[in-house]
Amino acid sequence: MSVNEYATVVEAIEGLRRRGFGANFEFTGDAVLDPDRRRRYAAADLTIVEHHRFEGETDPGDMAIVYALVGRDGARGVLVAPFGAYTEAGLGAFLKQVTMHEQD
Numbered sequence: 001m002s003v004n005e006y007a008t009v010v011e012a013i014e015g016l017r018r019r020g021f022g023a024n025f026e027f028t029g030d031a032v033l034d035p036d037r038r039r040r041y042a043a044a045d046l047t048i049v050e051h052h053r054f055e056g057e058t059d060p061g062d063m064a065i066v067y068a069l070v071g072r073d074g075a076r077g078v079l080v081a082p083f084g085a086y087t088e089a090g091l092g093a094f095l096k097q098v099t100m101h102e103q104d
Contacts, residue, residue, distance in 0.1 A: 005052070009080065012052045012066040016078050021068050023077025027091050034075055043097035045072045050102055067095070 006012035023034045025041075032041045050068035067079045081091055 006066075009054050009064050009066055012054075013078055013080065016050070016066070016068050021076045021078050023075050025069055025077040025079040027079065027081070027088055027094065029090055030094070032069070032079060032094075034071075034077060037075065039071070039073070039075065041069075041071050041075075043094055046070070046098045048095070048098050048100045048102065069098075 006015055023036065026033045026035060028040070032046060033039070034041070047070045048067050049070050052066045054064050054066070063083055065081045065083060067081060068076070069079055070076050081095065082088070
C-alpha cells in the first residue's frame with residue numbers, strides 16, 4: 001500500500017506494529033538486520049509489502065519512508081528510511097533490489 005494512511009512516521013510505525021510487523025529492522029550497509037533475533041537479511045531474502053512516505057511538511061524529522069518488510073523466513077518488521085540530506089549511503093540501491101509486492 002503506497003497511499004499514505006498515516007499522518008506521521010510514529011503513527012505508521014505503531015499501526016504496522018499493531019498489524020504484526022514487530023521486528024525493528026536496521027540497515028547495516030549491505031544487509032538488513034533484525035537485532036532482536038540476530039538475523040541478517042540480504043535483499044533477496046526480503047519483500048516490501050507496504051510503504052508510507054512522509055514529506056516532513058510540519059516536522060523535518062518526518063522526512064522518511066516507512067517500509068513494512070517480510071523476510072523469507074516469515075519475520076515481519078518495519079524499516080524506517082530517512083531521505084533527503086539524511087539518506088544512508090547504499091540504502092536506496094539495496095531497496096531497489098528488494099522485491100516489492102504491495103497489496104491495496
